[in-house]
Amino acid sequence: MIKNHVMNTYGRADIIFEKGIGTKLYDTEGKEYLDFVSGIAVNCLGHSHPVIVNAIKAQSEKLMHVSNYYWNEYNIKLSDILTKNSDHESVFFTNSGAEALEGAMKLCRKYGKTQSEDKDVILYLSGSFHGRTMGAISITGQPAYQKPFMPIIPNTVMVEFNSVEDLKSKFTEKVCGIILEPVQGEGGLSACSMEFLQTAKDLCEKNDALLVFDEVQCGIGRLGTLFAYEKFGIIPDVICIAKALGGGVPIGAFIANEKTSNVLVPGDHGTTYGGNPFVCSVACAVLDELINNGVIKGVDAKSEYMKSKLLELKEKYPSKISEIKGMGLLIGFKLEGSPKEFMTKALEKGLLVIYANNNVVRLLPPLNVTEAEIDAAIELLDKVFAEF
Template structure:
């Protein structure tokens, strides 16, 4: 029988009826500690009353009018994002993939308008920029591109973190460098702050645009509003999504005026992007996560959660190699199949996310409590016990 839902996901045998904060509840009433947060989406957990209020209030007034008209909620959110970031201008999308498409178009249009077309964009191996044909061409991995050719031309991948290879790859057609400060799908691989600064310097030396993909690592997840802030650099274009909507579909491209100047009327559009519902929720999220006190607390909680994970590594060196990441974007580098730990976690009632490079991601809501961090350590230890019991055949 043909499935009515296209089988592009290997879904877990779990179904949740409701959530509250850092917890999800299944059909049988079992409670799961959510250290996945919808893959870094539910920045404020489940059913946060501030977001529920923002959504329901807006839903009772106006859902959609299209970008043919001014949308006050969109303007207010754009103003806030520009006030709290490097950006001069914002375009709203529905997802990170759409943000990636616009970032690519923006970079290429920039050079076209200069009369010096440079379509080439250098990216890094292990990257993930979305699932569209342009985004998979940018990442370039066989897993994502196989069977979907011909691919969009103009992308060149270099080894992650190899700045000598980056410099050597720059040619007369190169117009931009696109990079995740922390690779999420790629295995919670973080560029060192000094390497981020060097990439910015290389772009300046060759006159290239620097595009940062902060879809997963942005909006407060590392303890700064944007991960690049740790390196003290100013990018030209930044893609965000996931956490900005707190669970409601929303993405954005933030840009400096010079980088975006060629995107004039008619050069891009979106039917749903920046609609009143999404922007009302995004505004509520952004007001909270951009507060310095909130970000400081994320950094503090990140250190506490890292300590729990490091204790797990230290106690089980045969199962784990290291803890990776920053803030509340953390990963366990495993010596076993990550899927096995994730599945053992289901039985321990704790949710995590697998990634490449043999890593299990730990991406809790940014407002996870101290008690829940302690509980996370306990439940992960229980997952390890389940994993060992399974390996022993018990």
């Protein structure tokens, strides 16, 4: 057991990683691991990618941080990249996905109150996960996350995942917004149906409420498009992003469309570190690599290849894999057995995977993963299944 004074809030494996290159991680004993967790969908270009390393070196020698009372060039440049590649108008930079969701909640509440004092209800979905802050757990549809911290923020109402009937019954004139993940990550790689998303969009327009997509895990190329909403053809009013945006440095954002871009005014919301020149310069480099150097364009083909290999495993182990789940490179399988135990056995074999709810094992490789690396992961999974 590793001795330390870090607060015990994670079930950490008894391993210390000290370096990473591409899809490979190395611990302090020199053992090599194939990383199909990617920092939980953060390391979209893998470890120590030269584009990121060079951006870090260059900007750290120029300017790390200034207050948001002043402009910096990369804050402006990154906002331009995000808005030019979306259907949206303005960006607020945060340090994490949870903070992006907090900002989106405030945006919904203020937008509602410009119409009526009691238009303050926020809807969210069962099975969802939006972060660990008090606001984020108040819209997280998993009671286990909420119970120890009750009471949660009031006027947040849960809707049954993909139930159009339940959505319609709870979408009153008091609703100021609905926040959802188009593909639930922590919830088990389940995608919202087109009917559900279209109904949510129609109800928002009818009741002048905001549709917010949490794309923290499923966005920034993970589904094969820069933004997840592009895969569904439903344009939300607000998008929340983080994780892969910085490729490893902490940055998030919420992006607002034209009708919501001026709702928050000076004094309504703020951040000390959000949007500083260091993280924004790295994010610009990451997006350039993803968008302009073909990384995102290659995701669909890699996804199909991985799915075909997982289906072969399902045929080989029909009593252990019941379903292949997910989209793009947010992919995995429903396991007949303990996913936590499976993850531990995979780690022993030198493969990093992560589990989600409903007995789902997630595979989240870097977006520039090769077919040879996918083959190597499948071979290791095969060995785990043989002993599982």
